[in-house]
Amino acid sequence: MDVKKRKKIILIMLDTLMDKPFQKALKEESLPAFSYFLEHAQYFPEVVTPFPAISVNVESTLITGQYSDRHGVPALVWFNHEENRIINYGTNVIELLKLGLSKGIYDALYRLNNEHLNPSVATIYEDLHQAGKTSASINALVYRGAVPHQLKVPGLIRFFLNMKESINTHAPDEFVYGNLARLSSCRKYSCIWNKYGFNNNFSVQEFTCLIKAGKIPDFSIVYFPDHDKNVHKRGPMDVKGIKEMDLQLKKVLNAFPSREQALSENIWLLMGDNGQAVVGDSxxxxxxxxxxxxxxxxxxxxxxxxxxxxxxxxxxxxxxxxxxxxxxxxxxxxxxxxxxxxxxxxxxxxxxxxxxxxxxxxxxxxxxxxxxxxxxxxxxxxxxxxxxxxxxxxxxxxxxxxxxxxxxxxxxxxxxxxxxxxxxxxxxxxxxxxxxxxxxxxxxxxGASHGGFHKDDSLIPMIVAGTSTKPEFMRIVDLKRWILNLIERDGDYNEATAGKIKRNS
Structure with a gap:
């Protein structure tokens, strides 16, 4: 008897993808990968982000299924009352130098995931591990899981800062964090000019290694960070970065034996992380x-x-x-x-x-x-x-x-x-x-900026292919429960009976 192959879930987070410029790009540019997904997908143009709409808060909300009153990561920059100091996960080098570069890097590399993210609230990776499922985090900043891993600190950083060569952490089964934690032995992206692997090319390189090896986990988050800087510089209607993301998505699709197989064997969630509002020129x-x-x-x-x-x-x-x-x-x-x-x-x-x-x-x-x-x-x-x-x-x-x-x-x-x-x-x-x-x-x-309370900062689009279901509400905070139910029910489920995989979800 044939046994139905359980679908894997692949969530690709496309930094600063927004509906209006995306629609503009679809009309004005050739976007074959996006268009292929859209032909087989549901499209939700207004998914609500947490506030402030900043990557570390968004990712913490996504993987915990909770807002910051529960997960405990307020924003990119906040004041730690107990330590009497500002926490800054990385606004720019000047601010980090003033605050203490070693502390800032260690906050981002270790404390964010292992101390600041509330340990009493389970992440989706921890829930899946408990249920005997596998997962991957590819270049996401917030990644805490149940499997021990090591971050290898680059020599140039250790040369200037008093830091150990390796940092112990906990992450999903398959874990990529720039060149500090990698899967492949391909190009290393080791220098500061390509952000030590925190770029779209490296995310694609590492995830396609899993595809070609037939090792795609039950659930994966793959983060494409590059478009953010385009919008900051050129404004919210910039489409250049969207075309670049389409080329990267094409590489991901081409890593499968066929596009049809890529869609038939997986559920795809392509989504932004935050919007950006225009900032005037004065x-x-x-x-x-x-x-x-x-x-x-x-x-x-x-x-x-x-x-x-x-x-x-x-x-x-x-x-x-x-x-x-x-x-x-x-x-x-x-x-x-x-x-x-x-x-x-x-x-x-x-x-x-x-x-x-x-x-x-x-x-x-x-x-x-x-x-x-x-x-x-x-x-x-x-x-x-x-x-x-x-x-x-x-x-x-x-x-x-x-x-x-x-x-x-x-x-x-x-x-x-x-x-x-x-x-x-x-x-x-x-x-x-x-x-x-x-x-x-x-x-x-x-240019443009984000982090605000307005809908321009707070709404992102989501493409869903491979399932006819949708979250109960169109908010990032609701995605974790929906994804866990998709994995449990293999793509389509009855909301009234769903929810077998749960801890703090």
């Missing part, structure tokens, strides 16, 4: 300098670290920022919020007090206060209590029903960001057209 107007706005307060300097006289720490995340009060009795959060509210470029300012979250805006009058577990429900069946003006968060309220507008899943994403880590802090976000800057932050005027 440095003076488009770049919102928080040092100037918050000049009444003493802001901690990166190189000096937190000093006794400091009042505020800034956790800069491009179009959003965590603003920490080190002395909440002398500098209450509401006082900081009122200063920020004077700038009309800031569309959202929020902080928590006990069980309530307070929200004001620099562009709208009024205020909103909300808490969890009230008698009103949103489109994701989450329950809330609202007081004040819902238009602050562009919410439409009809009876007991709440509908999001420009800030998709706004209540839960804001709630999670404000419960993601310890400390007294505000989180603020600027309107499209603008970007926050601080002491040494990257600047993308006349």
């Amino acid at each position: 440095r003076e107007n488009s770049l919102v300098d928080l040092r100037k706005l918050l000049s009444p307060f003493k802001i901690s300097k990166l190189r000096k670290g937190v000093q006794a006289e400091d009042q505020i720490v800034l956790g800069m995340n491009l179009r959003s920022c965590f603003i920490y009060s080190l002395k909440p009795e002398a500098v209450p959060l509401q006082k900081i919020a009122e200063v920020l509210q004077e700038d009309s470029r800031i569309e959202m300012i929020a902080w928590k007090e006990e069980q309530y979250i307070h929200v004001i805006s620099g562009e709208k009058e009024g205020k909103l206060k909300f808490s969890k577990n009230g008698n009103m429900s949103d489109e994701y069946n989450q329950h809330w209590s609202l007081e004040g003006d819902p238009h602050i968060l562009d919410l439409t309220v009809e009876g007991k029903e709440i509908q999001s507008g420009n800030y998709p899943d706004g209540l839960m994403r804001l709630y999670s960001a404000l419960h993601s880590h310890k400390g007294n802090y505000i989180i603020a976000s600027v309107k499209p057209g603008y970007e926050f800057i601080g002491e040494s932050t990257p600047k993308h005027n006349n």
Whole structure:
């Protein structure tokens, strides 16, 4: 008797793929690989990312099936209250040098996955290992699994920094982390100019090794990082990087005996990780300098670290920022919020007090206060209590029903960001057209940026081929449970009886 071959799931994360430029590219460019997938796929143009829409937060949400209030990785940059220092996983070299390059690299290489990502929340790789399934992470930044691995630190980094040659970590069965952890013996991509293998070519090289060897695991995440820099530089409608990604996808398809076999034996999920909003060309107007706005307060300097006289720490995340009060009795959060509210470029300012979250805006009058577990429900069946003006968060309220507008899943994403880590802090976000800057932050005027609360930052497309099912809700936070059920049910499943593989999923 023939036994049906169980489908593998291949998730390719295409950094900064967005619907509008993707549709533009499909009309103006030749994209044979994307077009082939679309001929056999469902297309979902608006999948909601977590907030802030930054890679480490997005990936943590994807592999845990939880927002940051549970998985514990707030953003690319945040203030660790217990260690009294800024955590920066890699905005740019200048900031890392000021904060301490050794600490910054070790945060990214080790602490992110082994300490900061909540150990009590299972990743999809850990769930699959427990269920006797196999998995792979190819160049993803957040990868924690159940199998011991080693990261081999390049000699050039060890030459300048006091770091060991190898770092022990835990990852999926098949694990690639640039040239620090690799599968193949092909070209090494070892120098700094090609990012030590953190590029599309290396991701394709390593994953096609698994395809050709017939060793594709039950579930794989393959990360294509390159398009992000194109959009930062050229703006959100850039299509050059999309055409380059199509060429890489073509190489992946060509590694199979046939394209038909590639689709018939696998479920494919092709998706972005975050959107980007345009940033205007005027440095003076488009770049919102928080040092100037918050000049009444003493802001901690990166190189000096937190000093006794400091009042505020800034956790800069491009179009959003965590603003920490080190002395909440002398500098209450509401006082900081009122200063920020004077700038009309800031569309959202929020902080928590006990069980309530307070929200004001620099562009709208009024205020909103909300808490969890009230008698009103949103489109994701989450329950809330609202007081004040819902238009602050562009919410439409009809009876007991709440509908999001420009800030998709706004209540839960804001709630999670404000419960993601310890400390007294505000989180603020600027309107499209603008970007926050601080002491040494990257600047993308006349280009694009992300990390904001707006839908331009927060919606990404997803192509699904090989299954007729879809997640319960179109959010990255809902994908883990759906993927686990796909693996359990082999592609098509009954939602009412699904869910055998579960831990914290």
